[in-house]
Amino acid sequence: QQQVKQSPQSLIVQKGGISIINCAYENTAFDYFPWYQQFPGKGPALLIAIRPDVSEKKEGRFTISFNKSAKQFSLHIMDSQPGDSATYFCAASAGGTSYGKLTFGQGTILTVHP
């Protein structure tokens, strides 16, 4: 029930295209859903995050769409650039005794061709 399932495992997009990565969860106690970007040999960097009280959040070229009833959320990268090529992780956390503990998805390797 703690799992977060992420798809696809890898994604190839042309420059200027839209990259879409999806995540699904089971634990209804999750109330915080961040996306992280990780370059090889580096730590993850927080990209954007959403809470269940909104269905969409946009920051620049990055948008999270959240569907509470379906227990799914997705990351959209508009106008994808070669510099966006990295591994993307979705994650989720809950309050209570697990406060702040992140459960990560399996990761998506994004390649943006010039």
Next chain:
Amino acid sequence: GAVVSQHPSRVICKSGTSVKIECRSLDFQATTMFWYRQFPKQSLMLMATSNEGSKATYEQGVEKDKFLINHASLTLSTLTVTSAHPEDSSFYICSARGVRDRGGEQYFGPGTRFTVT
């Protein structure tokens, strides 16, 4: 803001030795720090959660006597890998959550590449 550093960035040691990795929050106070390990092409696996001034909470399957965690101040947590073996080789990453964070936000360090020969 929200910068987390790790030291060293890379370490190579012989089997049987113990190595300490430091995690520092540089511009904020971190009530909670988390330690993860990541194998090549895999996701991050939480090892333990440490709160300042109290004992760390380890995830199931993580040997607390092998991975010693200390969170002595609001800006520093350390992970000591004791009696290292080649299977301990991994990418170790810490993260920190600030005192003022509304909840959930974690900021990650750059990671430590740990290799046991």
